[in-house]
Amino acid sequence: MADLITRIEAEIPALRRYATALVRDPAGAEDLVQDCLERALARRHLWRRPGHLRAWLFTLMRRIHSNQARALYRRPTAVALDEERATSVARDDPASRAELEQVLTAIDALPAEQREVLILVAVEGLRYREAATVLGVAAGTIMSRLARARERLRMLRAGDREQRLRRVK
Amino acid sequence: MSEHPERAELSAWMDREIPVDRARRIEAHIGACEHCASIVAAYRANDRAARDLFARLADESPERPAERVLERARASRVRQRRTGAAAATVAALALAATLLSGLLRPTQSPSAPATLAHSAIQAHALYAPDPSRADAATQSPGGLAGWLSDALGRPLGTPGLERMGYRLVDARRVPANPGPAAVLQYRGPDGHRITCYFAKRPGNTDAGMRYLRDKSVGAFYSVDDGLAYAVVGDIGRAALRTIAREAYESIERGYAAGPRGG
Numbered sequence: 001m002a003d004l005i006t007r008i009e010a011e012i013p014a015l016r017r018y019a020t021a022l023v024r025d026p027a028g029a030e031d032l033v034q035d036c037l038e039r040a041l042a043r044r045h046l047w048r049r050p051g052h053l054r055a056w057l058f059t060l061m062r063r064i065h066s067n068q069a070r071a072l073y074r075r076p077t078a079v080a081l082d083e084e085r086a087t088s089v090a091r092d093d094p095a096s097r098a099e100l101e102q103v104l105t106a107i108d109a110l111p112a113e114q115r116e117v118l119i120l121v122a123v124e125g126l127r128y129r130e131a132a133t134v135l136g137v138a139a140g141t142i143m144s145r146l147a148r149a150r151e152r153l154r155m156l157r158a159g160d161r162e163q164r165l166r167r168v169k
Numbered sequence: 170m171s172e173h174p175e176r177a178e179l180s181a182w183m184d185r186e187i188p189v190d191r192a193r194r195i196e197a198h199i200g201a202c203e204h205c206a207s208i209v210a211a212y213r214a215n216d217r218a219a220r221d222l223f224a225r226l227a228d229e230s231p232e233r234p235a236e237r238v239l240e241r242a243r244a245s246r247v248r249q250r251r252t253g254a255a256a257a258t259v260a261a262l263a264l265a266a267t268l269l270s271g272l273l274r275p276t277q278s279p280s281a282p283a284t285l286a287h288s289a290i291q292a293h294a295l296y297a298p299d300p301s302r303a304d305a306a307t308q309s310p311g312g313l314a315g316w317l318s319d320a321l322g323r324p325l326g327t328p329g330l331e332r333m334g335y336r337l338v339d340a341r342r343v344p345a346n347p348g349p350a351a352v353l354q355y356r357g358p359d360g361h362r363i364t365c366y367f368a369k370r371p372g373n374t375d376a377g378m379r380y381l382r383d384k385s386v387g388a389f390y391s392v393d394d395g396l397a398y399a400v401v402g403d404i405g406r407a408a409l410r411t412i413a414r415e416a417y418e419s420i421e422r423g424y425a426a427g428p429r430g431g
Contacts, residue, residue: 006294007295010291010294010295011295013224013344017223017224017226017344020223020226021223052297053295054295099218100218100221100222100225103215103218103219103222104222104226106215107219107222118219119219119223121184122216122219122220123216123219123220123344124344125296125341125343127184127186128181128184143177143180143181143186144177146180146181146184147175147176147177147179147180147181150180150215150216151176151180153212153215153219154208154211154212154215157211157215158211
């Protein structure tokens with residue numbers, strides 16, 4: 001059991017990333033991580049199959065989030081969100097900063113269901129079947145949502161580049 | 170295949186989520202079709218940027234000190250006592266302590282090499298070997314060295330553990346801060362697993378090789394000229410040192426041979 005706690009602890013950075021994608025407000029994301037950890041501990045006897053621990057924790061987190069979304073994790077206004085996140089990105093070197101801000105804007109512009117699949121598969125490395133379990137949809141849905149997310153991101157970023165070129169001219 | 174594959178197929182092909190024969194045909198098409206190759210390259214670049222972004226966004230920051238986690242755990246303790254869930258309280262406190270010790274480490278010194286060793290040990294525990302990822306990496310242009318160089322954004326050799334009878338069983342890019350990072354896993358002749366973790370640590374040099382042990386798992390790690398390596402395995406310290414040395418030297422050889430190596 002102590003071993004499982006160590007493994008859950010190792011998943012905290014991944015939980016933070018997923019919470020950031022779900023809630024998009026640092027304090028709310030931290031609350032969600034905390035609630036998810038508490039629930040995971042209370043139910044750790046339920047996790048005994050040789051499954052992917054990360055996928056199980058994501059499933060818990062997503063359930064907590066959808067149950068409490070309206071009451072507890074209020075989404076801040078878009079302006080407050082952008083300012084807060086811009087500060088956290090601004091600590092990095094300026095060269096990568098501009099690019100990261102563009103990526104952030106583009107990912108924020110994705111529909112929530114597409115953004116979530118992108119995070120689960122492209123960022124967290126879940127297989128389609130695992131992501132399907134987390135989201136409670138068919139694996140084929142993961143494939144099509146992810147494809148739409150990637151394509152949309154590509155178009156958004158291509159648009160960014162075009163604008164930059166125009167400005168240079 | 171003269172017709173362009175659908176975007177969903179290109180995307181699933183990147184994730185190794187389509188049948189092998191179909192994957193081969195798509196691969197052949199991409200090799201010959203500049204248009205589809207550029208789409209896949211854009212998807213990959215955006216995936217990489219997303220990993221980098223989320224690693225940074227969710228990273229421990231001064232605005233979220235560890236004390237707040239403890240504070241929250243206390244608050245939840247009160248809440249749970251009210252509902253009479255004493256067992257859950259004990260569990261929550263145990264986790265709060267674990268959490269706190271985990272959070273303090275990176276907060277004290279975010280780029281400390283020991284953090285690297287912990288990340289590597291976590292990667293070793295976390296990622297189950299997926300040989301299809303290993304195949305994808307070795308079959309990419311430039312082979313494994315090309316894949317690793319691309320993942321870390323600088324010319325690198327491979328750990329070269331094949332010479333010691335090891336077989337590559339997994340290769341993946343992982344989110345890290347500062348990113349990027351890559352993880353290679355090898356399986357030894359007697360079945361044990363070795364994880365090699367690489368991360369960029371710009372401006373960081375700490376050439377000595379150090380050792381860290383977490384229960385039965387050991388890690389040799391080092392930061393040299395902005396590149397951090399760790400070699401992790403559930404084997405004896407001496408055996409692990411031999412493997413780690415071999416891996417470092419082999420990577421350095423490839424690095425030195427690269428265009429920016431001199």
